Amino acid sequence: MPNIREIAKRAGVGIATVSRYINNTGYVSEEVKLKIQKEIDESGYTPNALARAIFTKNSKTLGLMIPNITNPFFNQMATVIEEHANRFGYTLFLCNTEDNEEKEKEYLEVLKSHRVAGIIASRSMCKDEYLNIQIPVISFENHISSSILTISSDNYKGGKMAFNHLYERGCRNILHIKGPKTFDATEMRYQGFIDGAKEKNIEVHVIGFESDFQVKMLEENLNNIINIEKYDGIFVFNDIAAATVMKYLKEKGIRIPDDIQIIGFDNSFICELVHPSLTTIEQPIKDLGALAVEFLIDLINGEDIVIKNYLVETKLIQRESTFLSSEVM
Template sequence: MVTIREVAKRAGVSVATVSRVLNKKGYVSPKTREKVEQSIHDLKYKPNDVARSLFKGKSKMIALLVPDIMNPFFPELARSVEDICNSYGYTFVLCNTDHSIEKELAYLNALQQKSVDGLIIVSSTLTGEHTKEINVPIISLDRTFDTNLSNVKSNNRQGARLAAEHLKVIDCKVIAHITGPENASNTEERKQGYLDVVKDEEWFSTDYIVSGDYNMQKAKDAIKKLLLEHPEIDGLFVGNDVMGAGALKAIEELEMQVPHDISIIGFDGISLGETTTPTLTTVAQPIYKMGSRAAELLIEQINDPDIPKKTVEFPVELIERQSTRKRR
């Protein structure tokens, strides 16, 4: 492997001069810079990233922490973050936390030791107390866990309203809601949107709200129990598409038919919803745009730590598929 000393020797300059050219710091005459750059080209010299990170205090590394890599929403989100990171010359690191505060804190500690330049975090368990000592920029994505951080998300409450209103339009008489994890900000926002539409209905009861924890199996079990106890339910707004797939399985096992007996709407708009039988009506988030904007915001803050924090909220749209009855 070619060393910086060999580059300096070939160019007839000091190692310090080569370092100034590489790091674009300090004055180097145009003629000398040209000689150094030609030597780098001729020798095919590749700077040592570890050494450069120690010198500059930068690693050109960005990490994304997600709670459940098995949920297809997060790989789709990660792809957009990775694309933007790569386009700006950053190495991308994906960390799966399994909804565990212990794993999240362990990752935060390890990533700081590796001089990560910035973090994008999806979390239901972290708080501002956990991140106040982190000395690199952080963007919260999809869920808000610290109001002092820049945040990128979709309009969860409006999306939930769209779902509940659509179920009413197609003449569902009793509409239940399957929620996500208790501490997730988007769980509460989606529940509030549902309540905006149904709380004043004569039939409404909080018994129609149960948790599926954004998990397919937990949602399936919860929905089977709910429908056995409340057979009058003929509409389900399910807090994400993974739970929507669980809902379809639960109803199949109960020997009911979708959408003849019950209509289902999910949330996220992941590709999974196009592969289920029947296909899943959903409130679609612009997943790629959300991840891309989070990465762009983070890089802006890495380059200028003094820029104001901001919240970016994307609109959502209802996509009708086979799991809901047709409008009359």
Template sequence: MVVTIKDIAEKVGVSVTTISRVLNNRGYLSDNLKKKVQEAMEELNYQPNEVARSLSRKKSNVFGLIIPDISHPFFGQITKHIEYYAYKNGYKLMLCNSLLNKKKEKEYIELLRASQVDGIIMGSHTMKVEEYMAIKLPLVTLDRRISDTIPYVSSDNYRGGALATKLLLRKRCKKIAYLSGSLQLNLLAKQRHDAFMDQVRGQQIEYVVRQTDLNGFKYREYEPMVRELFQEHPDIDGVFASSDLLALQIIRESRRLGKLIPEELKVVGYDGIQIGGAEDLTTIEQPMQEMGKLAVSRLLQQIGGEETPLETVLPVKLLERGTT
């Protein structure tokens, strides 16, 4: 049998309105009354209807978070930080995994709106700008710049790309490859490629660019792409991979071919993920904790009606390790 606030009211001997005031913490309420209501709730095993409560308060204290792929360590780690700072500020998180599927992303947005979330942090970007503008909820994008009017939080992708490429040039690499996801998508991560090109042009070196297809995080595609790269360019002596996962695939293939790292091949990744095999990888570390913290902060500013900076770009750090 479902226990209602009417049952709680009868148990305590007060009106339903009084129980509602206790649950929503409205008006003056004695500590003794609060204690009696709490004891009655526990005795009857009452489970409050959070959606109904959010409608009455016009505030759910829930954020929505839409990311492309929770299995990707970057998004997994940043989700952990977003959840931590949301909870610290009295909010819970509804997590949605879009897999860069436009239909799925739209359905999740509708679900979040129907669930009365107070705002959305968007780490996925498959729809048109007008569709995001029509959400009519506080919105912050993560590592995505959707429009000039929607606040976003990211790290300095261009600076990271420049740091990685300059390191390989300093190490006297003569033929450098750049590997990334699709360069046709309008993502801030494309700035890593732009920085790479700005650094290698005009240098007395050869360079190669390889990219995956439009479908995003297809890890199984990394292996054939990397094998093909070494088959076509066996003399590559430096690789800048736009993610640590790509860099780790480079290392695996290099070992299979008997190439010595860093003596014959130097490898730089990107993200600074915490995963087995990445401990010795030279990489560009994104400040994931600070990005998560500021994404929550920017959303809270909007919810509170405060002026919110449209652009938040955080510095990255070069971590030079054993692969260079």
């Protein structure tokens, strides 16, 4: 396969002219364009993306660190981000970090070597690695530093909303299954939830899951919950974990919502797929994804944006898992 140097030689022009033509970055006469295109067509030359990145200083690719691609919320979010990035002429490198520090570090090196124009780091487990990076970065959820913009849902308010909903539905014996301590978002949900309970003078019980990977949740966490049947309401830190808890409850013969009402967090597509359908706190996935891409592209373009924590509103979506069966149509 010929390279750009050979194309330039065959067309009788300089490498810079071929680059200007390929990348559309400056004037090339119509006559020269035809000559270059003829050589490209005849030789089967395809410009290498990396070479193009070196020439133009913008590879038009973004790196997306996703912590768990098997979680429906994150696969929906990756789709939104990809679509939105494409609209701006960018393509995506998808890195599934599995909340693993080493994996994320390795991916970061790969993204640097491919000269991505910017990175969206979600739920980062290796914050220090981003501190002196020369590439624009946006963080989703886990706060990295005061010089990196963070986007997340208003998880605190969402957690409080979840408590208030269970309370309004008549639950008084409530369990919160919280997320791992390393997830800023679920720590905020937990805070909001227990503050809501304090305001109503209700004592709630809390247990923690160590990951949001379905198989691990089943194996490592659920069997440790003692006397789950004594609760009448459960708030689970995200939808995928809530679906797992629902399966566990059903296997024990516990009826949802008649015996236990349950609420998740995300409003991912599984809420409508499980039975009964799952009440949840919605994270506006489309807005979050679009915002992350737009802020990142602004940074790449050198625009002056305020670096802070951007919170996006959450909202209660009530479904059958908190309806008493007599109320279900």
